[in-house]
Amino acid sequence: MEDKNIPKLYGLVLAGGKSTRMGSDKNLIQYHGMPHQEYLYGLLNEVCNSVFLSIRPQQQASIPSHFKTIEDQNEYRGPFNGILSAHRLYPKAAWLVLACDLPLINSETIKQLAHRRNPNKLATSFATKKTKLPEPLITIWEPQGLERAKQYLETAESSCPRKFLINSDIELLYPDHDEVLYNANSISDYEYVKSKIS
Numbered sequence: 001m002e003d004k005n006i007p008k009l010y011g012l013v014l015a016g017g018k019s020t021r022m023g024s025d026k027n028l029i030q031y032h033g034m035p036h037q038e039y040l041y042g043l044l045n046e047v048c049n050s051v052f053l054s055i056r057p058q059q060q061a062s063i064p065s066h067f068k069t070i071e072d073q074n075e076y077r078g079p080f081n082g083i084l085s086a087h088r089l090y091p092k093a094a095w096l097v098l099a100c101d102l103p104l105i106n107s108e109t110i111k112q113l114a115h116r117r118n119p120n121k122l123a124t125s126f127a128t129k130k131t132k133l134p135e136p137l138i139t140i141w142e143p144q145g146l147e148r149a150k151q152y153l154e155t156a157e158s159s160c161p162r163k164f165l166i167n168s169d170i171e172l173l174y175p176d177h178d179e180v181l182y183n184a185n186s187i188s189d190y191e192y193v194k195s196k197i198s
Helices: 036-045 057-062 080-089 107-115 143-155 161-166 187-197
Strands: 009-014 050-055 069-071 094-099 123-127 134-141 171-173
Touching: 009 036, 009 080, 036 050, 036 094, 036 107, 050 057, 050 080, 057 069, 069 080, 080 094, 080 143, 094 107, 107 123, 107 134, 134 143, 134 161, 143 161
Parallel strands: 009 050, 009 094, 050 069, 123 171
Antiparallel strands: 094 134, 123 134
């Protein structure tokens, strides 16, 4: 039974990045037989009440109509742009955020994050055992955490979400295998991931 006091969990695939290092849209690369943004959207659908693609306005025309989208409001720099654009529309929801450069993420890892969410903290975040640093783009951001992030951005010199999480009261989780958090940002990363999947 759902606890009425715990904010509903919404999913957000960050698909609005420019992908300059990869040379083509990371959100459209096919690692699992479909554009990666669609694969991630499906993973989030397994654990979230509602799921959205976070996009730039000019991407809207190319998104299939059965996907829900939230356009970046461009109030903030970097990944906070998409996350806080979503928070602005649905301020009472918690957001499970996934970046499009996570090709090895899987259903088990997403379920682990959702099931071990701590709604009493500002966020529940994954970290690798190697770095022990929060990964802001595979994190559940609670509403109070995003409100605090907005305050932080008013005075902070850096708009880095990781820096905010490091200095906040968060729940830190470790996946069974660090590799599921692997970031693919270049052609060589892509080749490595394809060799792992096949």
